[in-house]
Amino acid sequence: MKTRIRTSRTGAAGFTLIEISIVSAILMIVIGSLTMMAQASDRAFSTGATIAHLESRASATMSQIIRELAIAQNTAVLRPDGAVIDYVQAVDFVAGDPVLTLPRRLAFEYEAGEIDDGIDNNGNGLIDEGLVVLTEDVGAPTERRRVLTRWVSELLQGEIDNGIDDNGNGLIDERGFTMVQSGETITVLLSLQKQGPGNRLLNRSSVTSIRLRN
Ligand SMILES: [Ca+2]
Ligand SMILES: [Ca+2]
Ligand SMILES: [Ca+2]
Ligand SMILES: [Ca+2]
Secondary structure, three states: OOOOOOOOOOOHHHOOHHHHHHHHHHHHHHHHHHHHHHHHHHHHHHHHHHHHHHHHHHHHHHHHHHHHHOOEEOOOEEOOOOOEEEEOEEEEEEOOEEEEOOOEEEEEEEOOOOOOOOOOOOOOOOOOOEEEEEEEOOOOOOOEEEEEEEEEOOEOOOOOOOOOOOOOOOOOOOEOEEEEEEOOEEEEEEEEEEEOHHHOEEEEEEEEEEEOEO
16 A cells, blocks of 8 residues: 655645744734835825915915905005005995095904914914904994914014025015005015924915005
């Protein structure tokens, strides 16, 4: 009678301890790589979403400011720091004379809980950040206040508080919301800022010029 000898190994019982260790190590490397890729993808998505939000807010705010100032009279008064403008709008004409609104104001204001002290008082990751606020019917019983945007950075993008014009726009240490008047034209500069992944500060800016009415 012939005796059969089985030489092949089948099943998990056939793996040696070394083989199992190698497979485990490879699996751990693969899982680690996938986790890192997922985290990087998550960070990229979060950064993109924050930037898109800032761009959208900057654009919407500029549109509102343009709508406000495009019908403002050229009697508008811009304060020397460029952060507040008072004006009236001509909303109609009767017998050639403009029908004017009550006084209106566009202004930079500090965010709730934030003061100008170089510290993040309200703990949102931004230092001395502010708002752009539109006030209608200034000083009247019907006065109302509308926040056009939050996340206004303390200084315009590219600028640091050092007495020098770092971003080369001719203004020194200008705010994240600054208006500049040249004749009947108001140039509006706006920088918004938010914390992205890893507490990295992300910025988006917008500039526009508006000609006041006679
Ligand atoms: Ca803050
Ligand atoms: Ca502060
Ligand atoms: Ca500077
Ligand atoms: Ca500057």
